[in-house]
Amino acid sequence: MAPVTLKKLVKRYGNVAVVHGIDLEVKDREFIALVGPSGCGKSTTLRMIAGLEDISDGVIEIGGKPVNDLPPRARNISMVFQSYALYPHMTVRENMGFSLKIGKVQQSEIDQRVNEAAAILDLEKYMDRRPSQLSGGQRQRVAMGRAIVRKPEVFLFDEPLSNLDAKLRTQVRTEIKRLHAKVQATMIYVTHDQVEAMTLSDRIVIMRDGHIEQVGTPEEVFKRPATRFVAGFIGSPPMNLNEATVDGGRLVLKGGQSLPLPIEFRNKVVAGEKVIFGLRPDDIYPTGHGLSSGEATDVHELSLPVSITEPLGNETLVFITLGEKEWVSRMLNPRPLAAGETIKLSFDLSQAHLFSAETGKTLRS
């Protein structure tokens, strides 16, 4: 009932454009995350959807109707702010019921809906407290409660977890996911944290400098990044990226060493072409310590000295130098390694990515 469509959306401050004509279709009841580094225009886009920022150009439709000229209150949306923005002079109950009171809903119904939301979020004990008497996590839940009570068609989240500590963040993240399953509304979630985006959303929109780099499911953006930027942004630790030149059947890395050209790309590049070679840490592993993909077809082995290691318990990150750059490899079922020790590393080139050095776009078609 409430898909959200952005058509050639532009935001300008004076002569400076911060959002450059983006197109996006959010399906009804979809959970979509806008993710990108700070200053990429994701918050501005969200605020335009909310009606808190004027739209310089383009159209926003909610539920099929253009809302460009509608004030925030007429758009049937709710928003959870990064700062929570609870009304400090009202109790939790009043905060949550405020929108209904303004909408002149009957007191009995207000009570019922507020109690319902409080039950979902486990807030019943705190209903008569003021925001100043709550912890960060509780305030966050009240802010979500205030959004739920309105029963909007679209929920907007503006970095709702960034003021919480790491443990609470994981907790509230799960709560948001559960909330989405329960209320069945369209949700648009802005974050700079790719882990939040990956874990929560049906689809991810990766933005940079006011442009959309890629839209896709978490799996798509992880496995088939459309640009070099997406490749480096999604995944932790990030993908190893290195400049290289195509030379016959080999890729000569900047700094001298070379690797065979991945089979998948053999007829997609020409000799002398400059490319960016990318391989995730999971796909470089000390031989015998990788993911158990039995029939890897394009594995290349190199012996290289270890520079440092970062043990994480169930796995160890092994840093090695290849070409001019330091590469990260992920070692499963780790055994102790000494710095300087030379080990055999398997490069699973069937998982490799090549991007045009010029445009940054993937060379996979």
Place this chain on the structure above:
Amino acid sequence: MDNNAHRLKRRGLKALHLVGLFLAMLVICLPGLWIVLNSLRPTVEIMAKPPVWIPQDISLDAYRNMFGGAGQGGIPVWEYFRNSLIISVTSTIIALIIGMAGGYAFARYKFKGKSAIFLGFMLTRAVPGIALSLPLFMIFARLNIIDTHFSMILIYVALNVPFTIWLIDGFFRQVPKDLAEAAQIDGCTRWQAFWQVEFPLAGPGIASAGIFAFLTSWNEYALAAQITRSVNSKTLPVGLLDYTSEFTIDWRGMCALAVVMIVPALTLTFIIQKHLVSGLTFGAVKG
């Protein structure tokens, strides 16, 4: 031993602190007490040299006379009181309304020449009021509004507006912008968001601006002495002059009228002060 010396030193310091505070309070409060005292005793005792510290002959004659009407040394104190009240209250309300609108605009909106206008407002405070009295008198005389409530209200509004704008601007700045936006998403119009959320949170600041504006108008003498002429518009501070005549000054009567002036101002400040709860915005955002 060492511990003992330490404790002694701390006690000594505390005693010193208290004595210092007492002396400071004495300096601040004594004139006020002296006025109250002088309103209760005859001129002979007030003027005595060496001064009589302990009052001998206490009476409420001055107050009785003051309200007693003409002929018994009375002055039209009710009229003055009424004028003071009308002028102070009206000018305070107007200054607050303009101050709220202006303060909000300065706190929330960007517009051309913002800092220049703000600086301009502040500069008006640098002009001594008395320097304005002659030009104001001439203009008001031409306009034929000398000796009216209107002229005094106009002056006091002009005097107070820069100050109320400055003060209220500061308080609106402390109210996070997110709150008004959240209210708008919750279904408020811009106007409702202001009254439902921003106004209650800036309330204490607006109240203190109100106290300042009221006290300025209530106590102002220099300009009122020029512009007011008769019971039509004379305010209490100007009324004090009624106790001076060609050869004598009725110090007792003057002090009694001063007490009458101070009491309402003090009461009002006490009532409103209770509402000046600071830190009301705490808990709105993260923290």
